[in-house]
Amino acid sequence: MTLPTTIRNTFDKWSLAEALRLATATAWHRLTGRNDKILQENLLVNELKVCGYRVTSEQDCFVLEHAELGIKVWCRKFSSDLHVLWQLYLRHELSPLIDLINARQLPVRTVFDIGSNIGLAAIRLSHAFPQARIVAVEPAPDNFRILQKNIAANAVPAVLLPTGVWHKAARLYFDRSFRDGQDWSIALTEEPTGNLAEYVDAVSINEIAAQHGVTSIDLLKIDIEGGERYIFNEAREGLAFLAITRVVAIEVHEEFGVEERIRAILQEAGFSISQSGEYLVGVREGAALPPNALHS
Secondary structure, X not given: OOHHHHHHHHHHHOOHHHXXXXXXXXXXXXXXXXXXXXXXXXXHXXXXXXXXXXXXXEOOEEXXXXXXXXXXXXXXXXXXXXXXXXXXXXXXXXXXXXXXXXXXXXXXXXXXXXXXXXXXXXXXXXXXXXXXXXXXXXXXHHHHHHHHHHHHHOOOOEEEEOOEEOOOOEEEEXXXXXXXXXXXXXXXXXXXXXXXXXXXXXEOHHHHHHHOOOOOEEEEEEOOOOOHHHHOOOOOOOOHHHHHEEEEEEEOOHHHOOHHHHHHHHHHOOEEEEEEOOXXXXXXXXXXXXXXXXXX
């Protein structure tokens, strides 16, 4: 690669200040072997470019386009966003779930994406199930900002809700101490933590369905950083939505030891259980769903 090409590629991805930081970090790495975060980020971006992504810079974000996949997405720099893109579009994390649904020839017209982050899963599911209307729920304000951009840019038919999801209506506070503390690991808690002005009002899945006239949830995806232990609580409170759900996919966070309880609740509700990558999957066998089953 010629020097002019290298310079042009660098300034496609990075601002002037960032490019200077990258040059300094590269020189420092050659002298000491130490890695600055920008070197790791640049390496990941270059790997994405090799995989067919066009990468440009826009303020605090990379803009990534892939003509063959038909996607254009914003991912924040120095965040977990590129790793989410890698999981969904290079590791194909959702493909086994999509294949399972297609193998059973299950219709998918309504998808609930609970814990939508920046919307990459919603885009992937929309491409897999083009007839589906997606309800994407994301409580963290900056995640929601990027979610809006990504959903709009990819013309996903979606309802976007900046709320938390719990087993009941509740005021919840952001917990940024979970796992690596990055944007994909923001948890919610009823216990006030940190800045008390940073809170979100949460609702139940039952209430979301009732408010939006949903009588059948064909696919319910839940990835809420441990919050699944409150939705699938010991008292079985607020679980009426299971009666109108055909397929549920839950990322169970092992730190809380609730997988057996969730499995039991799903089996009691008539789901057959399997594992699909990181997701615990329940499928309701049979075509008919109980009528008028949902109560808030």
